[in-house]
Amino acid sequence: MLHALNHVKLLSLTQKNIRHESYLSRLNSECISKINKVDINQSTKSTLEKINHKYRQTIYDEVKNQYDVLHAHKLFYPDDTLESRELAKGYQIACGLFSTQEFLKNYSVTIPGMSLEAAIHPHHKNYLIASFQTTLNAISIEERVMLAEVIHPKIFEWLNLQVQPEQTQASSQSAKKNLPQLTADHVLALVDYCNSQSGSFNSANDGMRVWQISGSDTLAKISDCLTRPLNEALKILSLHENFSYEGPAFKGVVLANGAGPYRLARMQPGMKYISPHWVSATCRPESNYASDASCYSSHAISTNIRDTQITVLNTKAVKVHLFNDISSIHQGEIMIPRKPLMFLSPDSIDQSMRALAQSRHTLYCTMTKEDL
Secondary structure (H helix, E strand, O other): HHHHHHHHHHHHHHHHHHHHHHHHHHHHHHHHHHOOOOOOOHHHHHHHHHHHHHHHHHHHHHHHHHHHHHHHOOOOOOOOHHHHHHHHHHHHHHHHHHHHHOOOOEOOOOOOOOHHHEEEEEEHHHHHHHHHHHHHHHHHHHHHHHHHHHEOOHHHHOOOOOOOHHHHHHHHHOOOOOOEEEEEHHHHHHHHHOOOOHHHHHHHHHHHHHHHHOOOOOHHHHOOOHHHHHHHHHHHHHOOOEEEEEEEEEEEEOOOOOOOHHHHHHOOOOOEEOOOOOOOOOOOHOOOOHOOOOHHHOOOOOOOOOOOEEEEEEEEEEEOHHHOOOOOHHOEEEEEEEEEEEEEOHHHHOHHHHHHHHEEEEEEEEEEEEOO
């Protein structure tokens, strides 16, 4: 009799979870179907606002409720089930809708394939130029020359940036060489993505993550006016010795949320993971956001606390810190290209590298040999 009662209880819980899963799956499917029907035109912003109003909070609440029930007692637990995938999909859809709405406050995307210059609002462009000017005024002469060498000489004038004669000369001399230089769209894309206040990096990343997990590329197409010149700019910087980086990298991420268990299931030892977008990290372990004790909680459920540190033992990356706003310029930001990262067992990691984890939940990986 007890066995039968337990079986009935288990069946009831299973059916309850199936109902929840079906509800979230239906919400996700309906929302993605609506997003896929969004045309990029004059009505894009208003159409997305309606979808956002109808679905985002409902999906977010359902994801949070399910995650809190299923994973509150087992933080950092990899889960590769269909239910976990739906949680991750819902979480990413909610993030993507929010960040895209924010993005459209600064960019008017009304035609597919628009350039950044055509889409950016004048007030946002002026903000980015002012931010970059503040950075130029704060860095050393040597760093200004480094920047000038990778920026086309006409760009300083077009963006109304005040520079010293040695910068103009360095830019002109570099223009005579074979290496490509950054255009105005490249500079603005870098400055916007690397800005800790504008939030544009969220829409750029979220659009690609939604595409990766759901197959819907609409949000990615909307932020394409930023991500396209950004990707071009990063490739150009990688060709310049002063902006190339090879070595360890450190990154703080959030895994204690609806998307965490599914993401974690793809970052287990022996697995390879490829991000759908370039990955922001730091070459300075002390600047890793997860290394700040005040930002960490062992009970971080469904928050934006960087609860996990990812340590990349070796990578080829691009230095972008000179494009940061003044508040984050000293954090040593680098961008890791979309290449496979092989995840490793902590037991195989040198003690000196493990010490940098500072007792936090840490994942270890490295760029594959063929990409180094």
